[in-house]
Amino acid sequence: MSATLHAPAPRRTGIRRWTAGGWLRALWTTPLAFLLATGLVAGARAALGYEPLLAQQPYITTLMVMVPIGFLAGIGAFDYWARYVSGRPTIPDDHASHGAHSWKDYFKVNTDHKVIGTQYVVTTVVFFIVAGLLAMFMRAELAEPGMQYVDPQAYNGLFSVHASLMIFLFIIPAFAGLGNYVIPLMIGAPDMAFPRLNALSFWLLPIAGLMMLSSYFIGAFGAGWTNYAPLAVQQPDGNLMFQMGVQWAGASSIMTALNFLVTIITMRAPGMTFWRMPLLVWANFATSTLVVIATPFVAGSQFFILFDRVLHTNFFDPGGGGYVIAYQHIFWFYSHPAVYIMMLPGFGIVSEVISVFARKPIFGYRLMALSLMAILILGFSVWAHHMFVSGMADWLRVPMMVTTMVIAVPTGIKVFSWLATLWEGRIHFKTPMLFALGFVSMFVIGGLSGVYLGSVPIDIHVSDTYFVVAHIHYVLFGGSLFTIYAGFYYWFPKMTGRMYNETLGKIHFWLTFVGFNATFFPMHWIGTRGMPRRVADYDPMFGNWNMAISIASFALGASTLVFLYNMIVSWRRGEPAPSNPWRALTLEWQVSSPPPIFNFDEIPQVVGSPYEYGVRGARHAILNGKPVQEGREAAPMEETVP
Amino acid sequence: MxxxxxxxxxxxxxxxxxxxxxxxxxxxxxxxxxxxxxxxxxxxxxxxxxxxxxxxxxxxKFRAPADDMDDGSPIHGHTGxxxxxxxxxxxxxxxxxxxxxxxxxxxETLPDDPDEYTTIEVTAAQFAWSFTYPELERTDGELVLRVNEPVELILTANDVIHAFWVPEFRMKQDAVPGIETRTVITPTKEGSYDVICTELCGPGHPVMRAGVRVLSDADYEAWVAEGEQGAGEGGEGEADGESVFAEAGCGSCHTLADAGSEAEIGPDLDSVVPGQEEQQILTSIVDPNAEISEGYQPNVMPGDYEDRLSEAELDALVAYLVEVAGARR
Structure with missing residues (x-):
C-alpha cells in the first residue's frame, strides 16, 4: 500500500495544540466569533441609538455569518490561504492532510478527494435520516383527520425542514459526494483541481444543516422550502436560519461545481477526450454548469427576503411598492434547474450501472451525452411552469408549457436508450442494478405526471394539491434517491474496500420499492380528488387513504434500517472487496479498493470508449503498461484481486 | 413482450x-x-x-446466470x-x-357582452374569504352563483398569498397581495361546494375554506331579494357583531357556539371570553401577541385587525362576544 508514503502530521504539544488548526482551536475561535458578532451588533445599535437594543433578528443574522467563519478558521480551513494572503511563507505541502490514516482523520480538514467524498456521503446520510424522521412525524399527524400530535405551525415547520434538508443537505450534496470520490478516478486524475477549496466546500455543509435544524430552537420556519414572500416575512425568527442555511449550502454547492468543471476540463488523463468520458462525468459536467449559473439566484431570493425582514426593505412588500410575484420568478429560476441538479448526476450513475450489469455498451452514447446538454439548456427556459396559477403575466403560460413538454423529448431519449441497453444483454440483478431499473420505471411515472403538470389546464386543477406531492416524490425519491442508492451500493466496495451484503441489499430494494409505491401512488388520487398540499388537517373523506399512506410510509421508513445495518456492518466486517468486483471497464475499478493515496501510480493512457463490453480487442485504457480488460477475455473476478 | x-x-x-x-x-x-x-x-x-x-x-429474457462471465451483444446504437x-x-x-x-x-373566455356575465370581487385574508358583489352592493362570506351564468372573479389578498380552488369547477387562481388576478367560472350544476385555499398561508391554512352555492334562477333571485331586505333593516353604517365575526373569518380558527364554528387553531372563545373585560378582549383582537393563552403559539393570529376592521366594527365584535360567550360572569 502506498498510503504510508506520507507521514501523518507531527503531534503538537502544549500551547501549540490550541493554536494549530483543529477542533481544539475551533473550541475557542467559535465562541470568540460569537462574542465579536454580539458585541458588533450591540455596539452599533447602542451607538446609533436603535431601539430595542436586543432586537433578535440583527443578532441572529450577524451570528450566522460570523460564527461559521470563526469555526472554519478554527479547524484550519483557511490556514494555507491566510499565510499566503498575509505574505508569510506557506507550509510546504507535505500531504499531511492527504489521505486518512485512522477514523479520526475523517473529522479533520482533509484535502484528499476520496476522504472528502466519504465525509460528504456519511454527512448527507445523517441528514437524510433526520429529514426522514421528520417525514415520519408528518405521516403520524396525517394518519387521521383532525389534530393529534402537533399544532399547525409546528406541522408547517416539519414539512419545511424536511424538504430543505432533503434537497440542500441530502440529494444535492450526496451526488456531490459520490462525484467527488469517483470523478478524479474516472478521468485518471490524482485528485481534484482545487483540493483545499474542496475541503472547505465540505465543511460548509454540516454548518448549513445544523443551522436549518437549530431553527427549531427559535421557532422553525414554516413557509415551506419555497419560502414564498410575504408569508416568509411573517414567520418566526427561525426563518432566518433557512435563509442563511441556504447561503452556506449554496456556497458549498458552487465551490464544488467549479471544482468539478475545472477538474473535468483540465485534468483528464492523456487520451481521455470528451467523447471517451464516462456518462457520469458528462452528467456532472452538465450539473456543475447548472449549479454555477443558477445557484446565485436562490441566494439572491433569500437575501432579498432577509433584507425585507431585518432591514425593512420592500422588495416583496406591496405596501412599499414591492412586487410579490418577483420572488417566485427569482426563486424558480434557480429551483427549476435545481430539479435537474438533483436528477442529471443520477442519470449518470444509472448509465454506468445499467451498462456494467447488462454487460453491454451504453446504447447511443453520443445522443445520451447530447441529451444531457439539451436538458441543461432547456432547463433554464421552463421555470414559470411552477407559476401557472400565480397571477404572473398570462401570455407567459403557453410558451413555458411548450418548453416544459419539449424536455420530455431528451428525457425520453435517455429512458429508451437505457431500455435498449438491456436488449440482448446478459443482465446480472445485483442491488445497484435493481435500484437502477427501479429508477427507470419510477422516474417514468414521475416524468409522465410532470407532463400532466406541464399542461396549463391540468395544472390549474392539480397545482398545489397532493398530486404535486406525489409527482415530486416520484421524481426525487423514485428518481434521485433510487439512483443515490444505486450509486452507494455500486461504489461501496471501492470506497470502503469491503463488499456489502447482497441479500440484505435486495431485501432493502424490494421493501423500498413496494413501500415507496404504496406511500406515494395513492397521493395522485387524493390530490386530484381535492386534497390540497401542506395541510396539517384535511377533509375526513380522505381519512382512510391517509391512514393507508401513513402505514405504508412507516414500512418505507423501516426499510432504511436495513440499508443502514447493511452499510455499517459491511463497512466494519464485510468481505474484503477485490479491485473490480463488477468487471467494469471505467478507470476507478482498475486500481485497488480503496484506491492508493494518489489514485494511480502511473498516469493511465486512455485509448478508447469506457463501455466496450463484448467488443473483442477493444480497450479503454492502458494502465501500468497493461491493457485494461478486453471485452470477452475479461479476467474472472478472482484473478483481478491485486 | x-x-x-x-x-x-x-x-x-x-x-x-x-x-x-x-x-x-x-x-x-x-x-x-x-x-x-x-x-x-x-x-x-x-x-x-x-x-x-x-x-x-x-x-x-436476458437474465444471466450468476456465474456467467460472458458479455452481451456489442450494440452501440441504431440511428433509425x-x-x-x-x-x-x-x-x-x-x-x-x-x-x-x-x-x-x-x-378563460367570457362573453363579449358584459350583460351576459357577472363580476365578483374575492378578497382573501388569513384565514377567511370574503366575496363582494358589486352589482348587488353586497359582501358576504359565501360565494353564491347563478347556474349557467359565467362569472369573472377578480381576486386579491390582504396579507399573504392565498389560492382560490373549487375542485368541482377545476379552476384555481392565486390571490396575491398588491395585485388583482382573475379567473372565469361558468357553473353548470346546482349544489354546494367548498372554496379551498391551496397556497400555504400560515397556521390556519388547512381550515381556510368558504362555502359556494350554485342556485337555480328562482333561488338566486330569492337570495338577491333577501340580501336587499337585510340591508334595508340593518341601516347604514351600523355594524352587526355577528356578521363581523363571520366576515372577518374568526370562525376559521376559533370555536364559538353561537356562530356555529368548531375550529381549534386558536383558543375556544366560549371558554376564554367569560370573565374578560371588554378592553381585554379588544386588546386580544388587535394585538394578539400581548397575551398568549396557555398551549398556544405567538404570531399565529394575524396582527392587523385594527387596520382591517373599522372602530365601529371592532366595538360591535367585542359587544357580540361579550353577549354570546361572556354570560358566565
Whole structure:
C-alpha cells in the first residue's frame, strides 16, 4: 500500500495544540466569533441609538455569518490561504492532510478527494435520516383527520425542514459526494483541481444543516422550502436560519461545481477526450454548469427576503411598492434547474450501472451525452411552469408549457436508450442494478405526471394539491434517491474496500420499492380528488387513504434500517472487496479498493470508449503498461484481486 | 413482450378507468380541462406500458446466470430507432400542447357582452374569504352563483398569498397581495361546494375554506331579494357583531357556539371570553401577541385587525362576544 508514503502530521504539544488548526482551536475561535458578532451588533445599535437594543433578528443574522467563519478558521480551513494572503511563507505541502490514516482523520480538514467524498456521503446520510424522521412525524399527524400530535405551525415547520434538508443537505450534496470520490478516478486524475477549496466546500455543509435544524430552537420556519414572500416575512425568527442555511449550502454547492468543471476540463488523463468520458462525468459536467449559473439566484431570493425582514426593505412588500410575484420568478429560476441538479448526476450513475450489469455498451452514447446538454439548456427556459396559477403575466403560460413538454423529448431519449441497453444483454440483478431499473420505471411515472403538470389546464386543477406531492416524490425519491442508492451500493466496495451484503441489499430494494409505491401512488388520487398540499388537517373523506399512506410510509421508513445495518456492518466486517468486483471497464475499478493515496501510480493512457463490453480487442485504457480488460477475455473476478 | 406490454396496459387502463379520478364536473371549465386530462392520460398510459413491458420482458429474457462471465451483444446504437424515439415524442408533446392551449383559451373566455356575465370581487385574508358583489352592493362570506351564468372573479389578498380552488369547477387562481388576478367560472350544476385555499398561508391554512352555492334562477333571485331586505333593516353604517365575526373569518380558527364554528387553531372563545373585560378582549383582537393563552403559539393570529376592521366594527365584535360567550360572569 502506498498510503504510508506520507507521514501523518507531527503531534503538537502544549500551547501549540490550541493554536494549530483543529477542533481544539475551533473550541475557542467559535465562541470568540460569537462574542465579536454580539458585541458588533450591540455596539452599533447602542451607538446609533436603535431601539430595542436586543432586537433578535440583527443578532441572529450577524451570528450566522460570523460564527461559521470563526469555526472554519478554527479547524484550519483557511490556514494555507491566510499565510499566503498575509505574505508569510506557506507550509510546504507535505500531504499531511492527504489521505486518512485512522477514523479520526475523517473529522479533520482533509484535502484528499476520496476522504472528502466519504465525509460528504456519511454527512448527507445523517441528514437524510433526520429529514426522514421528520417525514415520519408528518405521516403520524396525517394518519387521521383532525389534530393529534402537533399544532399547525409546528406541522408547517416539519414539512419545511424536511424538504430543505432533503434537497440542500441530502440529494444535492450526496451526488456531490459520490462525484467527488469517483470523478478524479474516472478521468485518471490524482485528485481534484482545487483540493483545499474542496475541503472547505465540505465543511460548509454540516454548518448549513445544523443551522436549518437549530431553527427549531427559535421557532422553525414554516413557509415551506419555497419560502414564498410575504408569508416568509411573517414567520418566526427561525426563518432566518433557512435563509442563511441556504447561503452556506449554496456556497458549498458552487465551490464544488467549479471544482468539478475545472477538474473535468483540465485534468483528464492523456487520451481521455470528451467523447471517451464516462456518462457520469458528462452528467456532472452538465450539473456543475447548472449549479454555477443558477445557484446565485436562490441566494439572491433569500437575501432579498432577509433584507425585507431585518432591514425593512420592500422588495416583496406591496405596501412599499414591492412586487410579490418577483420572488417566485427569482426563486424558480434557480429551483427549476435545481430539479435537474438533483436528477442529471443520477442519470449518470444509472448509465454506468445499467451498462456494467447488462454487460453491454451504453446504447447511443453520443445522443445520451447530447441529451444531457439539451436538458441543461432547456432547463433554464421552463421555470414559470411552477407559476401557472400565480397571477404572473398570462401570455407567459403557453410558451413555458411548450418548453416544459419539449424536455420530455431528451428525457425520453435517455429512458429508451437505457431500455435498449438491456436488449440482448446478459443482465446480472445485483442491488445497484435493481435500484437502477427501479429508477427507470419510477422516474417514468414521475416524468409522465410532470407532463400532466406541464399542461396549463391540468395544472390549474392539480397545482398545489397532493398530486404535486406525489409527482415530486416520484421524481426525487423514485428518481434521485433510487439512483443515490444505486450509486452507494455500486461504489461501496471501492470506497470502503469491503463488499456489502447482497441479500440484505435486495431485501432493502424490494421493501423500498413496494413501500415507496404504496406511500406515494395513492397521493395522485387524493390530490386530484381535492386534497390540497401542506395541510396539517384535511377533509375526513380522505381519512382512510391517509391512514393507508401513513402505514405504508412507516414500512418505507423501516426499510432504511436495513440499508443502514447493511452499510455499517459491511463497512466494519464485510468481505474484503477485490479491485473490480463488477468487471467494469471505467478507470476507478482498475486500481485497488480503496484506491492508493494518489489514485494511480502511473498516469493511465486512455485509448478508447469506457463501455466496450463484448467488443473483442477493444480497450479503454492502458494502465501500468497493461491493457485494461478486453471485452470477452475479461479476467474472472478472482484473478483481478491485486 | 407484446403480451407483457398489453398486460401493463390493461392494469394501467384499469387503474385509470375504474377509479373515479376526478371530482364531479360542475362547470364548463371542468369539461374543457377533463378533455385534456384524459387525452394526456391515454398517451401516458401507453408510454408507461411500453416502458414497463420492455423492462420486464428484457429482465426475464436476458437474465444471466450468476456465474456467467460472458458479455452481451456489442450494440452501440441504431440511428433509425433513435430518430423514431425522438420524432414520435416530439409529435405527441406538440399535440398535447396544442390541445392544452386551445382548452385553456376556451376555459378563460367570457362573453363579449358584459350583460351576459357577472363580476365578483374575492378578497382573501388569513384565514377567511370574503366575496363582494358589486352589482348587488353586497359582501358576504359565501360565494353564491347563478347556474349557467359565467362569472369573472377578480381576486386579491390582504396579507399573504392565498389560492382560490373549487375542485368541482377545476379552476384555481392565486390571490396575491398588491395585485388583482382573475379567473372565469361558468357553473353548470346546482349544489354546494367548498372554496379551498391551496397556497400555504400560515397556521390556519388547512381550515381556510368558504362555502359556494350554485342556485337555480328562482333561488338566486330569492337570495338577491333577501340580501336587499337585510340591508334595508340593518341601516347604514351600523355594524352587526355577528356578521363581523363571520366576515372577518374568526370562525376559521376559533370555536364559538353561537356562530356555529368548531375550529381549534386558536383558543375556544366560549371558554376564554367569560370573565374578560371588554378592553381585554379588544386588546386580544388587535394585538394578539400581548397575551398568549396557555398551549398556544405567538404570531399565529394575524396582527392587523385594527387596520382591517373599522372602530365601529371592532366595538360591535367585542359587544357580540361579550353577549354570546361572556354570560358566565
Amino acid at each position: 407484446i403480451v407483457i406490454g398489453l398486460l401493463a396496459g390493461i392494469v394501467t387502463g384499469g387503474v385509470a378507468y375504474f377509479i373515479p379520478w376526478l371530482p364531479d364536473q360542475a362547470s364548463t371549465q371542468a369539461e374543457e380541462i377533463d378533455g385534456v386530462y384524459w387525452f394526456v392520460a391515454i398517451i401516458c398510459a401507453v408510454v408507461f406500458s411500453l416502458v414497463a413491458g420492455v423492462s420486464i420482458y428484457a429482465g426475464w 430507432l433513435e430518430i423514431w424515439w425522438t420524432a414520435v415524442p416530439t409529435v405527441l408533446v406538440v399535440a398535447m400542447s396544442v390541445w392544452s392551449a386551445v382548452a385553456l383559451a376556451r376555459a
